[in-house]
Amino acid sequence: LVTETLKGMDAIDPEVAAFLARNDHAIDDAKKIDQAGIKADQPLAGMPIAIKDNIVTKDLTTTASSKMLENFVPIYNATVMDKLAAAGAINVGKTNLDEFAMGSSTETSALKTTKNAWDHTKVPGGSSGGSAAAVASGQVPVALGSDTGGSIRQPAAFNGIFGFKPTYGRVSRWGLIAFSSSLDAIGTLSRSVRDSVPVMNTIIGQDDRDSTTVDRPAEDLGAKIGQSMAGMKIALPKEYLGEGVDAAVADQIKAAAEQFKAMGATVEEVSLPHTKYAVPAYYIIASSEASSNLQRFDGIRYGFRAKDVKTLDDVYVRSRSEGFGAEVKRRIMLGTFSLSAGFYDAYFKKAGQIRTLITQDFETVFKDYDLIMAPTTPTPAFKIGDKVTDPVVMYMNDILTISVNLAGLPAASVPAGFVDGMPVGMQLIGKHFDEATIYQAAAAFE
Ligand code: GLN
Numbered sequence: 001l002v003t004e005t006l007k008g009m010d011a012i013d014p015e016v017a018a019f020l021a022r023n024d025h026a027i028d029d030a031k032k033i034d035q036a037g038i039k040a041d042q043p044l045a046g047m048p049i050a051i052k053d054n055i056v057t058k059d060l061t062t063t064a065s066s067k068m069l070e071n072f073v074p075i076y077n078a079t080v081m082d083k084l085a086a087a088g089a090i091n092v093g094k095t096n097l098d099e100f101a102m103g104s105s106t107e108t109s110a111l112k113t114t115k116n117a118w119d120h121t122k123v124p125g126g127s128s129g130g131s132a133a134a135v136a137s138g139q140v141p142v143a144l145g146s147d148t149g150g151s152i153r154q155p156a157a158f159n160g161i162f163g164f165k166p167t168y169g170r171v172s173r174w175g176l177i178a179f180s181s182s183l184d185a186i187g188t189l190s191r192s193v194r195d196s197v198p199v200m201n202t203i204i205g206q207d208d209r210d211s212t213t214v215d216r217p218a219e220d221l222g223a224k225i226g227q228s229m230a231g232m233k234i235a236l237p238k239e240y241l242g243e244g245v246d247a248a249v250a251d252q253i254k255a256a257a258e259q260f261k262a263m264g265a266t267v268e269e270v271s272l273p274h275t276k277y278a279v280p281a282y283y284i285i286a287s288s289e290a291s292s293n294l295q296r297f298d299g300i301r302y303g304f305r306a307k308d309v310k311t312l313d314d315v316y317v318r319s320r321s322e323g324f325g326a327e328v329k330r331r332i333m334l335g336t337f338s339l340s341a342g343f344y345d346a347y348f349k350k351a352g353q354i355r356t357l358i359t360q361d362f363e364t365v366f367k368d369y370d371l372i373m374a375p376t377t378p379t380p381a382f383k384i385g386d387k388v389t390d391p392v393v394m395y396m397n398d399i400l401t402i403s404v405n406l407a408g409l410p411a412a413s414v415p416a417g418f419v420d421g422m423p424v425g426m427q428l429i430g431k432h433f434d435e436a437t438i439y440q441a442a443a444a445f446e
Pocket of ligand 1: 148150152179286
């Protein structure tokens with residue numbers, strides 16, 4: 001299986017450009033499993049998986065698609081990598097992303113331009129665009145991604161595959177290159193709903209190295225797959241079908257609602273009134289945390305160092321100026337500004353207050369409903385180059401995914417039809433730690 005996967009990558013990836021690096025040890029890793037015999041605790045034995053390149057992999061270059069880390073070879077594995085290896089999965093390679101996961105189209109990558117699997121003139125979405133394109137072009141059945149504001153769900157929607165972001169605290173981020181620590185989550189992109197479950201079941205769990213992980217009894221997140229949808233109460237927020245959302249995309253979601261009703265579920269319109277503040281609040285919080293997290297890239301400890309530097313200040317200033325791309329610098333400046341003494345109350349503190357209101361909106365709806373359904377994105381995938389020059393237009397593309405991260409909820413994107421020949425996604429949002437209901441509805445719909 002791994003041999004055939006690598007052959008497929010040779011044939012397909014020169015055009016799609018999903019991968020930044022291949023794991024040269026993939027075949028040896030698979031042979032070791034064959035020789036030892038598959039063990040009962042290896043549910044993923046021999047399964048090829050691609051890994052977003054902001055997840056550190058021992059002895060295999062990990063770049064975050066930045067010049068800053070272009071030649072960085074980690075000396076340790078992320079917790080999720082150790083867990084996958086123990087379960088027998090084979091990492092076949094590292095996938096492209098927006099630089100440090102900042103973006104919605106994979107165009108801010110300093111290293112490559114990845115194509116949408118359905119139309120090579122269009123973006124694959126982002127920031128997990130490489131993982132999405134690798135799965136959708138048939139190169140791998142499943143890939144890991146990270147989701148800070150939609151980076152798993154949005155590219156999954158743009159490529160017509162299944163994307164899953166767990167509850168904040170479900171999966172250890174030890175070894176995930178930190179973007180925004182109060183929002184970051186690791187999850188899967190896969191060809192089917194069922195392909196995601198064993199991978200998620202493998203990577204969940206408390207980890208002493210990530211203090212935000214939650215200690216819970218062993219769970220099968222797919223336990224409710226196959227159960228009837230009869231009686232399930234689904235909410236459809238009106239703000240997610242309104243202004244800025246393509247009418248044709250909204251129509252696909254309304255059609256999906258009819259399908260759920262035909263299965264015996266109820267679908268009713270609700271309101272999440274603070275939705276309109278999600279984009280500004282998210283971009284202040286995410287940029288503030290990023291400005292702090294990215295301080296470690298100083299040209300001293302690891303990563304890029306500018307040439308011919310004369311003073312210590314030169315090392316810092318020139319290494320960071322030359323090593324980071326424009327979008328990353330924009331976020332660092334925005335974040336540093338909103339955290340500064342004179343503006344903290346007006347920006348960072350306000351954004352935190354809005355975050356609470358957005359979380360309360362969800363809590364109110366979840367008192368009466370089991371699940372929320374919505375579109376994943378306002379439009380299908382756009383053309384490469386179309387939005388990259390206007391950050392605000394690019395940020396608005398995230399309007400439907402970022403509230404979920406602000407509230408720490410689990411959510412998925414399920415393929416829900418086509419608009420103008422391009423796939424669109426339906427988003428399913430669950431209660432905290434109720435991933436099982438998302439999988440149940442996603443599998444029923446798929
Ligand atoms: N597009 C969002 C951003 O640029 C989300 C990115 C992400 O989830 N990593 O911040």
